[in-house]
Amino acid sequence: MPMDVVIAEHAGACYGVERALKLAASTARETTGSVHTLGPLIHNPLVVDELTQAGVELAENLEDVASGALIVRTHGVVPQVIEDARGRGLNVVDATCPYVKKVHHAAARLIQEGYQLIVVGEAGHPEVEGILGHAGGEAWVVGEPSDLDQIEVAKRVGVVVQTTQTADRLAAIVAALSTRVQELKVVNTICEATSERQRAAAELAERSGCIIVIGGKNSGNTRRLAEICRARCSNTHHIEDANEIDASWFCNVELCGITAGASTPQSHIQRALDRIEELGA
Missing domain, CATH: 3.40.1010.20 (4-hydroxy-3-methylbut-2-enyl diphosphate reductase, catalytic domain)
Incomplete structure (x- = not known):
């Protein structure tokens, strides 16, 4: 049988990835000088190799890019990186996923409103690092409820989520937080x-x-x-x-x-x- x-x-591939790949392809076609992505455009080694073959090189940091176009990866970066790139005269093409940008805005807004910010996500992940940068670094990254034991949790806490986290993980961390705070504001930024x-x-x-x-x-x-x-x-x-x-x-x-x-x-x-x-x- x-x-x-x-x-x-x-x-x-989701919308954000397809958008980024189209941006990379059009930038490679329209740029006479070099084209680099700052870090892997997306987390897929085969695609990164295909981009290299198409003339889009991988740069690990700004010092590796002397001129030309710089494509910001889908995961986003801290604001200072884009400012520094433009200050170096690079043509910055921002391929940050629009849904990741929503997390950036939500994180910044919660900080402005006076909440202690908790980011539910994977510590050290590029997307999480970008979120922290837009929050001014004033945030805690929590991957599991037990991580909360390492934090002096404030009375007013705001929560955002790395876009690729699971709803179950968010729910578990929110449940653990709810018994420890007076006010909890959760912005569910998991990508649909x-x-x-x-x-x-x-x-x-x-x-x-x-x-x-x-x-x-x-x-x-x-x-x-x-x-x-x-x-x-x-x-x-x-x-x-x-x-x-x-x-x-x-x-x-x-x-x-x-x-x-x-x-x-x-x-x-x-x-x-x-x-x-x-x-x-």
């Missing part, structure tokens, strides 16, 4: 595209004998998709490249589900489908 292959209802992908992946994993999750190993939202799927289907595999797919994964499998992170282009999903067909699964 042939195996059925089903792609999750919501999978692959992220929530849609997580719900669709969970639904598909529940009925699949194998799940393939496509996207960068350095992508937080893709790793979370893999965690969600693995909790429901032990035969879950997180891959970056279609060549990683192994025929042994499909032994006695009637339904193989495929999902992909928000930083995964549709072309990478198609490569996985082609690979499965090539294996005769």
Whole structure:
């Protein structure tokens, strides 16, 4: 009996990523000088390699860029970086995801209103670092409820969320905070595209004998998709490249589900489908 292959209802590149890739492509076409991204444009090593081949180089810091165009990654940066880049005479192309910008505005507003700011997210992640920068650095990053034990929690607390976090994690941290504060203002900045992908992946994993999750190993939202799927289907595999797919994964499998992170282009999903067909699964 042939195996059925089903792609999750919501999978692959979100609006912010598609927008950033289009900006990078148009900047490369229209710029006579060098074009760099400040850090990886998105968390997908294959896409970064493809951009390099298209003439968009990767710069880890401003000192690596002498002239030309500088593309700000989808995760955003602290405001000072953009100011410094423009001060160096660079043409700054801001590819920050519009939904990440909403977090920046919400964080700054909560600080202005006098709340102690807590950012629910992954410490050290570029998006979180950008959020902290727009909050003036006056914030705490919390990834789990237990992290609150390291903080002197104020009476008035405001909360924003890294766009790719799960609703369950936010709910757990809010529940822990609610018993410790007098006033709690939560701005739920989880991106709907992220929530849609997580719900669709969970639904598909529940009925699949194998799940393939496509996207960068350095992508937080893709790793979370893999965690969600693995909790429901032990035969879950997180891959970056279609060549990683192994025929042994499909032994006695009637339904193989495929999902992909928000930083995964549709072309990478198609490569996985082609690979499965090539294996005769």
